[in-house]
Amino acid sequence: MSSEVQQQIQQDWENREFIEIVSQGIKKIAEFLNDFDMSCRSRIAKINEQLTSLEQKVEYIEGRVSRDCLSL
Amino acid sequence: MADVDTSIVSLIDKEIPEGRQALKDGHENLAKVAAYCEQKYLETNTRHKSGSNRAKALEETREVLEETKRFATQSLASVAYQINALALNMLGLLDQQVMKLQDMESKINHIAETVDIHKEKVARREIGVLAATKPTGRAHRIIAPAEQEKVIRYTRRATDYSILDNLGHGVKTSDR
């Protein structure tokens, strides 16, 4: 009987090891998502910054060109 | 330039939404699968308690456990894969957009330059109207010297140490 119990305990070790590995995997995915989030945010911020500066430039040019007649 | 546009459009319209949708479906399926496994395990467990033959029941519960394990591995692999694909797509999209922005910027700078040049020309013309043409010499300001000085060849002369003798001595009366 005790060998069966022993076997169950041993089985419990394996199960827990399996759970540990899966949970490790999930943790790595979570960590990857965090890093991905940070990196994308900073890249998007840079793109956004470039976009706004382009918009301003275009506005400025429009302002300069929009005078009544283009005196050539 | 065109291919950049098409790839961006395709990324935005097709790949990324698909990836997201796949993850969303995965999300629901996983919940369902988890519920199913739990329920099945409980079921076999209760049968195991009531049932007479312990070994068979034990076998069943173990079998359910194995199945749950397989599901877990399967889901972990698929989720990881999907996230990987989606991430690559997103990063690709970002790179494309950076490229697109760069060449837009160069276009705009070009336009800005032309406007400035035009403005400057107008201003100069305006001032030109007022100014009379002063006969500035046509000659180029920076002109190369007419004749080239010929390079003198190096001739060796022995150093004569006494050459500086009469320079700056204290009392000099005789040959002044």
Added chain:
Amino acid sequence: MEASLNDAVCNVRQLETINLPDEQPQIEAPPASVTYISNFDTNFEDSKAFITCVSKYLEEADVHKGLNEMLEEGEKYAVMLYTWRSCSRAVPSVKSDDQPNRIEIYEKTVEVLEPEVSKLKSFMHFALSAVDRFCQEVKTLSHPERRKDFISERYLVTLGKFINMFAVLDALKNMKACLNNDYAFFKRADTFLRRGTGDVSMIEESQNLSLFLANQNKITLLLKEGLEHVQGYEDVLADVLNMFVRLFESNMYITPNEKHVLLKVMGFIIFLMDSKDSDVVKMDQKKRINISKIDKIFKQFPVVPLFGDVQIALVTYLKMCPHFEGMREKWSSSSDAAEDKTVVQYNLLGKMDSIREEHMITASNNTRNTEHYKELTNLALRGLRLLSSWTAQVMELYSWKLLHPTDKYANPQCPEKAEEYERATRYNYNSEEKFALVEVIAMIKGLYGLMSRLEPSFSEAIRRSIHDEVQNFIQINLREPLRKAVKSKKAALLKTILLSIRETGGDWTDAQHGRQDPIMKGEKDPNCSNEQCVICSVVQLYMVRTMLESLVSEKGGKKVMRKELEKETVEGIETFLKHSFFFEKLLRFNEVLRDCCDLSQLWFREFYLELTMGSRIQFPIEMSMPWILTSHILEKKNPSMMEYVLYPLDLYNDSAHYAMTVFKKQYLYDEIEAEVNLCFDQFVYKLSEQIFSYYKAQACSLLLDKKFKSELVRMNAEAAAKLGTRSNRYETLLKQRHVQLLGRSINLNKLISQRLNNAMIRSLDCAIGRFESGDICGVVDLENLLEVNRMTHKLLSKCAKLVPFKNMLGEANHSVSAPYGRITLHVFWELNFDFLPNYCYNSSTNRFVPTSYSLVDKLQNSVFNSISSLYSNFVGDVHFACVARLLGYQGIAVIIEELLKVIKSVLQGQLQQYIAELIEGMPKKCGVLEYYHASLEPIMQYSYLRTDVFQGFREIGNTILFCLQLENFLVNDKISVTSATVSINGAIFNCL
């Protein structure tokens, strides 16, 4: 397709190959948009499975399960009490008896307060049942028979936690007077509506509840009564006390919370033990407890945080003891002299820095050997210990300060009528303390970030090393004693225990099952533990440790097993026990790490809100600690602190997280959110203001040449001080593109760049405005200011993307769509109305000097005034150069056109007739001088001559000279321009 486990793992590992650049310098707490915390503690649910373990400890496991559940419930009630906001103050009360709608009001009151009161009722029942359960536990343990046997460490710790729970619940109940008011309010409304129709038990219960709520320290009294019935309870309490003292001294705790629990329980036990018949002093003489040791501890930590912003001076427990008078002299810590707790000695800051570097050095190099795991685990443990010691120190300082608010004598700045909370937080810290606090907080969060980054390798190392340690211990160290036990027939009990330890905790490769192990026959053989990266579950750990404890404990009645074991095995077991104390905590490394640096309580102030008896719904931001620290950094502009400015803001994240996850109160979260909105606006405003003025000053000092500055320094120190700005570090702040605040991600760089843009345009605008207010000589000053702005813009664009300077100047000068800017218009205006009529030309100095003297007083004493004063009151070539440069061809063209028109108008308008007449009046032929003099005399007297004719001539003259000067300047400027272009591409010939 069927993915195997290692497929899944390699998929996950594949994720790590994607490179994710993020060059934002890390000066805020680690961002955690996705947090994954796995907790496999089953709270003894699976204890029945381990039937191999000694049955006695199995039952104990069940007891622990029940007690743990009760402790959790206690925690919920503590949260309920702490976050209770009085409802009765908000409910309209019935003024007079014959008020028409009083019935309706009462109904509404009952309806509103019903759920709240039911919570109070369940709290009372819980308190009573908890006291009974505790007394029952103590009774079973103090049973004479049971006294002989040893009590496991886990049992004592759980009992200690129970005592702490009682102390916390009672203190919170005392503090919250509004509980009683709410209930009284409800009872009045309820009895009025029921008119006594309620059944007896109902009335009796409500009677108990009001009694329970009304008098102070009710729970403690109940507890004391219950314990006094138990015979010999003080011995059990003495065991708990000694255990806690031992734990504290060998600092067997990790999180600050545990440390404070140890302290609180010590104080509370002494109070509990000191009852009518048993006296603490007698206990001390019988060596059951050691007062001097406890006294030393209390002196070291006089004030301990109890819950949230509620704190307790340990001495109050002593003073509550009935026999306190008798033993006053024994407790030196209670004397008032001990009160002045030294300001937290931050001299250990230096040491901390070195420790911090050490962490950085030991980045996880991945040599996978057991010795390396051991070292990493110790490192993790030391990191946790360090973090918790810093956090504990911060919280202890904070609670000490809360208990000792300052007043207008101690701190001159503290106003007369400052509120209680203000005196405890706002005026209670001097500058060094604030800076020290910020630095420690930054260190805590920085180290937390480092460790959470290393967390995967830490937790893996922890698992492997603990697994090895446990298995080696069970499979090797215990072989010898087991072999001897098997041989010597009489040690039967020892053998069974050793066997059960092996079976419960052992992790055997298949061949080596416990039973067939050759050891049964008593021979020696090699060990073989299989290499796994998982550790025994919490239950296994508990059972193995408890059984080992039973082996080595002195108290074991007749069958003390300690003597049967050899000396070194006993020592081996004891060291193992000492190590394994932390195993359970290290299993949950992630959670423990978070608890170790939990600074969320710095914001909560329910205790002080309660003190204001409703006059304050919430305190203004100037009184809340996170904002005090942040604004302190911003005001003092201390360069070394500037980069820490995001850390105090992060305190809001902690508090908000705590409010959501532990307190689970929406209104607390909303209050924090409201405060963060307010604070963040101010933060960005002040920061951008500061950055702009800093860079402008830098530009200023760059442009002024050296000797001028030294000259200025000699003249007056004040201007020099403004010049010599201290270098400050804003670049890192400006690089922040995703700051985590309350779950939102904020692009600090974008916000500040917007404000910098506006500030730049404003400063350009005011420079032009200044010029417009002055005369033409101000053009030099204008150019200098524009130059400073240009330099500021250059410096700023290194770290923030601003609108190009040219565009800004255009906008400020309104010359974007309009052909001529404000500068051109003003120059023309000045020319027309001031320069031409009033200035006269001095050919030798080639300058125009104003004839009518106009005093312009310089309000600002800025540096540039001293420069521009050199150039005022005359118009020289410098001015022409500036005018030419500022106006550019367009401007000059239009001005000259206008001037030509002016001359024409002056000529045709005014002068023409005069000149005509004068010509007739002039003598036709010219001769000797005095003849001229005579004939011209009458013309000279002609009065208008001076005012109109000469003035007209002067204006024409000035205009012509002005154009001449301008043209000279333009010519040589143009030459330099065209020759440059000629030399570049030779094509453009001189078009003018």
